Amino acid sequence: MTKKVAFIGLGNMGSGMAINLVKGGFNVHAYDLSQTALANAKKGGCTISETADEAVIDSDYVISMLPNGAIVENLFIGDSTTNGLINNIPKNALIIDCSTIAPENSRRVGIAAKAAGIRFVDAPVSGGVAAANAGTLAFMVGGEEADFTSSQSVLNTMGANVFHAGDLGAGQTAKICNNMLLAIHMAGTAEALQLGVDNGLDPVVLSDIMLKSSGCNWSLEKYNPMPGVMPTVPSSNNYQGGFMVDLMLKDLGLAMEASINSRSSIPMGSTARNLFNLHKNSSGEEQGTKDFSSIQRFYSKTSGI
Numbered sequence: 001m002t003k004k005v006a007f008i009g010l011g012n013m014g015s016g017m018a019i020n021l022v023k024g025g026f027n028v029h030a031y032d033l034s035q036t037a038l039a040n041a042k043k044g045g046c047t048i049s050e051t052a053d054e055a056v057i058d059s060d061y062v063i064s065m066l067p068n069g070a071i072v073e074n075l076f077i078g079d080s081t082t083n084g085l086i087n088n089i090p091k092n093a094l095i096i097d098c099s100t101i102a103p104e105n106s107r108r109v110g111i112a113a114k115a116a117g118i119r120f121v122d123a124p125v126s127g128g129v130a131a132a133n134a135g136t137l138a139f140m141v142g143g144e145e146a147d148f149t150s151s152q153s154v155l156n157t158m159g160a161n162v163f164h165a166g167d168l169g170a171g172q173t174a175k176i177c178n179n180m181l182l183a184i185h186m187a188g189t190a191e192a193l194q195l196g197v198d199n200g201l202d203p204v205v206l207s208d209i210m211l212k213s214s215g216c217n218w219s220l221e222k223y224n225p226m227p228g229v230m231p232t233v234p235s236s237n238n239y240q241g242g243f244m245v246d247l248m249l250k251d252l253g254l255a256m257e258a259s260i261n262s263r264s265s266i267p268m269g270s271t272a273r274n275l276f277n278l279h280k281n282s283s284g285e286e287q288g289t290k291d292f293s294s295i296q297r298f299y300s301k302t303s304g305i
């Protein structure tokens, strides 16, 4: 029988994900606060719901792709003024929250869902809007083994790689670690490229050399931050599209919180967070909405040359 999915949050990421589920044969009922997002989802074959409560009626899966942890907790658990959605989700349905939020938010929602007889996994993603549209996201799942197994059919329809990271909240922890490392190697790559350029090197030649040397890394290989080196990445398109500085700052903030909770030292991660924050605030032009590889501008702007 066709499985019913309630999909909540059809923004930049969620819309492509929901439409891939429709293409994969799921019966998708969409809800978002934005009418534009709903209109896009309708075009992609989703059934539009007037409320989140309506979307979850008879659902087998409830997927959320929302901006932050407060919104996710408020939606599912509610507060003194609103009734949480878990009161209306069918017993034994599986909530798959794909938003990037703190592991504590995921644990609180997962525990409340379990108390209401509903299953929950956190399943944040790696890969941006292009991967969401292409159905090639990587999912990092936290939760019980059986719930991870139940999530596979849906997640494999939206992604190319699905990992079980561990217990509830572990998906979020994996995502936070990955993005902290991404910020560090992107900033390091921009720094090295600027040093070379300031000392007379051609960034294309320097990139070629480092790609075949021990400095090779994902940012250099797939996402070169220096304009003109790779024609199809955001740096060659005025840093438009891609993964916004504001979202990277959100993820680095989550890394800081995690390090405080575990008393881990993250000197490189906190330096990266400071760099991206300085970059966002120090340029005349608003950088928060630019792709995160625009950190190159921070280095070119502060160069002594």
Ligand code: NAD
Residues within 6 Å of the ligand: 008, 009, 010, 011, 012, 013, 014, 031, 032, 033, 034, 037, 065, 066, 067, 068, 071, 075, 098, 099, 100, 101, 125, 126, 127, 128, 129, 242, 243, 244, 247
């Ligand atoms: P977005 O702002 O484009 O979309 C969020 C959507 O949620 C919006 O359409 C908004 O109207 C809707 N929304 C907000 N509150 C709601 C509520 N209470 N009920 C229903 N709908 C509500 O954000 P996005 O870029 O799609 O990101 C979503 C999540 O994915 C975030 O947690 C982000 O960190 C994560 N993420 C984003 C990217 C990326 O490249 N954009 C990559 C990986 C992970």
